[in-house]
Every structure is written in structure tokens, then in C-alpha cells.
Amino acid sequence: MSGDQVDMLRRLLFAQRGGLPNRTSTPGLRRRNMSIFGYTVTATKRSPQPKAPLRERYPNGHVFARSFGYGLMAYISMHIFFDHFFTWRATWGPSMLPTLNASGTTVIISKYYRRGRGIEVGDMVSFKHPVQSEINAIKRVIGMPGDFVLRDTPDQGDGTMIQVPTGHCWLVGDNLPASRDSRIYGPVPLALIKGKVIALWNNWLEFPKSVQPAFQDVQDVQDKG
Structure with a gap:
């Protein structure tokens, strides 16, 4: 050896x-x-030792995974809710005085009415500005397809009446002297409507107030008179 x-x-x-x-x-x-x-x-x-379960090897892993899953589900739910049902935005500008404050009013918008579905004369709507597409504005509907509306401000112009074309609506601000609306850029396509204003929120300490069409407001005044 x-x-x-x-x-x-x-x-x-x-x-x-x-x-x-x-x-x-x-x-x-x-x-x-x-x-x-x-x-x-x-x-x-x-002998090879059996591995401990993941929960024992990573005691905080299941907590993180569960929290991440709940957070992801909440994000998806909120995205669906605000993309398809409701949203809100703060108002700015004097065009809708006295209905909406120049600032400080939050409006709740129902997206059920987007693209003009179910919209009627007197409704306040949120829409994409037909000229400045990056702006979303709020005006009141005073004419639907087939309606005849006054083209200019009352007591101004020659009193010409025009008919709202198919697939369009006529939008005007409540504060006529301070509003740039269909009197300037003409009928607005219904496809640009983002939704209908259904409630106002002027104070975070109060519940939102529902909105009713302008013609209903007039009817209420007549009934009280």
C-alpha cells in the first residue's frame, strides 16, 4: 500500500x-x-431537513401580501367607481353665479348621463370645452336637438332664433354677462358631456344638497305665488 x-x-x-x-x-x-x-x-x-412553511420563515410576509392585496382591490374599486359612476370637482369662475359660487363649491357629478344620455333642458352638465379641450366646464342646458333657442343674449342682438342640430345641445351660464357659452361657440356635441351635476357641497360640515332643474325652480316659485 x-x-x-x-x-x-x-x-x-x-x-x-x-x-x-x-x-x-x-x-x-x-x-x-x-x-x-x-x-x-x-x-x-x-438527512435533508424539511423547510419550514413560508409563514414561519417570513413571519411578516403574509401580512405584507394581505395588505398589498387589500390595497390593490381598493384601488381597482375606486378607479371603477370614479371612472364609471360618480366624481366631484371644485368650481371656479363667475359664469354660474348665483347657483354655483365663483370658488369653494364642490359639485358631485353623475357619469350615468355622459354623452347626453337622459339629459333634459334645465340640467347642469359638466362637459369638455369644444374649443379648449383641456378644460372641463359646467353650464346649463337650455336647448336639446330640435329645440329653437335665442342665439344672442336677451335684449341684445337681432333676436335671431336657431334650431339646435341633431346630436347637439345649447349650453348657457346662469350669469349671462360673465359666461362664455353656446352664444359664442355655438351648439355643443352631446358626446362632449361628461356627466350631470346632481348635488352641491358648499361646506364640508354639511350634507350635499341635491340639484333640481331650473324649470322646476320656476315651477316652485309659481306654486308658492
Whole structure:
């Protein structure tokens, strides 16, 4: 035998005679007897330990995953709600005085009425400005397709009446002297209507107030008179 083989046998014998601690009682260790050059050698091998469940290995992982899932569901729900049902916006400008304040009034808009669905004369609507497309404005409907409306401000112009074309509406601000509306840019396509104003919110400490069409307001005044 070569010197290397002798040295290996010595180390194996040393292990067999107690040089290595007895680990048969240690969990996860397996013993196996092998015969090498006539000598019996006991070899040990550690069994693979089963991995702990993910919840034990990452105690905070399931909390994060659950929170992320709830947050994602809330985001999707809010996106669907505001994209298809309702939204709100703050008003600015004097064109709808005294119905809407120049600033500080929040209007609640129902998107059920977008593209002119269910819109009637007297409704306040939110729409994309036909000239400045980056602006969303709020005006009142005073003419629907087929209606005849006064083209100019009352007591001004020549009193010309025009008929609202198909697929359009005539929008005017309540504060005529301060409003730029259909009297300037003409009939507005119904496709530009974003929704109908259904409630006003002037104070965050109060409940929103529902909005009724202008012709209903007139009827209420006549009934009281």
C-alpha cells in the first residue's frame, strides 16, 4: 500500500474506534456501515431537513401580501367607481353665479348621463370645452336637438332664433354677462358631456344638497305665488 492509503486507513480506524462522536441519536443523521480494504467503517450522513412553511420563515410576509392585496382591490374599486359612476370637482369662475359660487363649491357629478344620455333642458352638465379641450366646464342646458333657442343674449342682438342640430345641445351660464357659452361657440356635441351635476357641497360640515332643474325652480316659485 502506498503511504496515502495507509494514512486514509488510519483516519478511518480512528473514526471507527471513537474518534468521532456518536451521533446516532442526533435528529437528522443517518448511519451506514461500509467495508474498505477489509475494515468496517461507519459513515454518517445528515438527512435533508424539511423547510419550514413560508409563514414561519417570513413571519411578516403574509401580512405584507394581505395588505398589498387589500390595497390593490381598493384601488381597482375606486378607479371603477370614479371612472364609471360618480366624481366631484371644485368650481371656479363667475359664469354660474348665483347657483354655483365663483370658488369653494364642490359639485358631485353623475357619469350615468355622459354623452347626453337622459339629459333634459334645465340640467347642469359638466362637459369638455369644444374649443379648449383641456378644460372641463359646467353650464346649463337650455336647448336639446330640435329645440329653437335665442342665439344672442336677451335684449341684445337681432333676436335671431336657431334650431339646435341633431346630436347637439345649447349650453348657457346662469350669469349671462360673465359666461362664455353656446352664444359664442355655438351648439355643443352631446358626446362632449361628461356627466350631470346632481348635488352641491358648499361646506364640508354639511350634507350635499341635491340639484333640481331650473324649470322646476320656476315651477316652485309659481306654486308658492
